[in-house]
Amino acid sequence: MKRLRLxxxxxxxxxxxxxxxxxxxxxxxxxxxxxxxxxxxLGELGILEVYVREDETGQIAILKSELEGSFHEKVRDILExxxxxxxxxxxxxxxxxxxxxxxxxxxxxxxxxxxxxxERNSDIYEHSINICVLxxxxxxxxxxxREKIHDIGVGCLLHDIGMRYTTLDFKEKDVASLSDPELAxxxxxxxIGYTSLKDEEWISDISKYIILYHHERMDGSGFPLxxxxxxxxxxxxxVCDAFDEMICGITRKRTKVYEAIEYLKSFQNVKxxxxxxxxxxxxxxxxxxxxxxxxxxxxxxVVISQNKDFQDRPVIRVLRDKNGKRVEGEKIIDxxxxxxxxxxxxxx
Numbered sequence: 001m002k003r004l005r006l007x008x009x010x011x012x013x014x015x016x017x018x019x020x021x022x023x024x025x026x027x028x029x030x031x032x033x034x035x036x037x038x039x040x041x042l043g044e045l046g047i048l049e050v051y052v053r054e055d056e057t058g059q060i061a062i063l064k065s066e067l068e069g070s071f072h073e074k075v076r077d078i079l080e081x082x083x084x085x086x087x088x089x090x091x092x093x094x095x096x097x098x099x100x101x102x103x104x105x106x107x108x109x110x111x112x113x114x115x116x117x118x119e120r121n122s123d124i125y126e127h128s129i130n131i132c133v134l135x136x137x138x139x140x141x142x143x144x145x146r147e148k149i150h151d152i153g154v155g156c157l158l159h160d161i162g163m164r165y166t167t168l169d170f171k172e173k174d175v176a177s178l179s180d181p182e183l184a185x186x187x188x189x190x191x192i193g194y195t196s197l198k199d200e201e202w203i204s205d206i207s208k209y210i211i212l213y214h215h216e217r218m219d220g221s222g223f224p225l226x227x228x229x230x231x232x233x234x235x236x237x238x239v240c241d242a243f244d245e246m247i248c249g250i251t252r253k254r255t256k257v258y259e260a261i262e263y264l265k266s267f268q269n270v271k272x273x274x275x276x277x278x279x280x281x282x283x284x285x286x287x288x289x290x291x292x293x294x295x296x297x298x299x300x301x302v303v304i305s306q307n308k309d310f311q312d313r314p315v316i317r318v319l320r321d322k323n324g325k326r327v328e329g330e331k332i333i334d335x336x337x338x339x340x341x342x343x344x345x346x347x348x
Contacts, residue, residue, distance in 0.1 A: 033290020
C-alpha cells in the first residue's frame with residue numbers, strides 16, 4: 001500500500017482503503033478502480049490524498065494514456081480538416097498507424113497478456129484508435145506479416161470517415177431505433193468513405209475494403225452490400241469494430257464488456273469468423289479489473305487481476321459477505337484455484 005497526493009493520481013489505481021466523508025459515509029469502497037473522472041470530484045470534496053495498492057494493477061491499458069491522447073488528437077485533427085476528395089492530409093494517418101504498431105510492439109510480452117478493456121464513452125475518433133489497437137493485437141496473435149498489419153491499421157483509422165458526411169449524431173443511439181430515412185443515411189457511410197478514397201494510390205486495396213466492408217457479416221446480414229465472401233483482414237476488423245461499438249456506445253446503447261463478449265460468442269461462425277473471435281477473446285478480460293461483482297455465494301467482490309488462459313476466472317477480493325457485512329482483513333479468491341466460486345452478476 002502507498003499514499004498518493006491527489007495530483008499524483010494518474011487513473012486506474014486500485015484503492016487500498018475506502019474513501020469516506022467526515023461523518024464516515026463511504027464515497028468509494030476499498031478495491032475501487034480510480035477513474036480519471038473521479039479525480040476532480042475528489043478534489044471538490046476536499047480529499048487530498050488516497051491509499052492505493054502497490055502490487056496490484058487496475059486496468060491494463062494497451063496504450064499508455066498520454067500516447068492514446070496524442071493519437072486521438074492527431075486523428076481528430078486530420079479527419080476534421082478533411083473534405084471530400086481532398087485527401088492530401090490523410091496520408092499522415094498511414095504514419096500514425098505505424099506509430100501505433102510500434103508502440104504496441106514495444107510492450108514486453110504484449111501478445112501473451114490479458115487486457116482489461118473497459119466500457120466507456122467514445123467519439124468516432126477514439127473509436128477508430130480503439131479498433132486499430134484491437135485489430136493490431138488480433139493480427140499479431142494471428143501471426144500476420146507487418147505489411148498486412150499496417151494495412152489493417154490504416155483501414156481502422158479511416159473506417160468511419162464516411163460518418164463525417166452524415167447529418168445524424170449516432171452516439172449512444174441504437175440504429176435499430178432510427179427511422180427508415182435515418183437508417184438509410186447511416187448505411188451509406190461505408191460507401192461514402194470508400195468512394196472518397198478509392199482512387200488514392202497511397203492506401204492499399206485492403207485498407208479500402210476495410211472502409212467498405214466493416215459492417216458486413218459472414219451470413220449476409222450486414223450492410224451496405226450484404227456480401228458473405230469477406231476478405232480475412234476485413235473480418236478481423238468486423239470483430240473488433242462490433243465489440244468496441246458495443247462497449248463505447250457508438251450506434252447503440254453502451255453495454256458491459258461481458259455482454260459484448262457473449263454477443264461475439266453467440267454469433268461466431270455465423271456473423272463473425274470463429275477463429276478470429278477465439279483469438280480476440282484470448283487477450284480480452286471478461287471482467288475488467290475494478291469491476292464490482294456478486295458471486296454465486298452472494299458475496300460482494302471486486303476484480304483485482306486476471307488469469308492468463310482463463311479470461312472469465314479472474315482473481316477477486318471479497319468486500320462484503322452475503323449478509324452485507326464488511327469482510328475484515330483481506331479475502332482474496334483466485335477463481336482458477338477455487339472451483340466452486342464463480343461470478344454470478346456484474347454490478348452497474
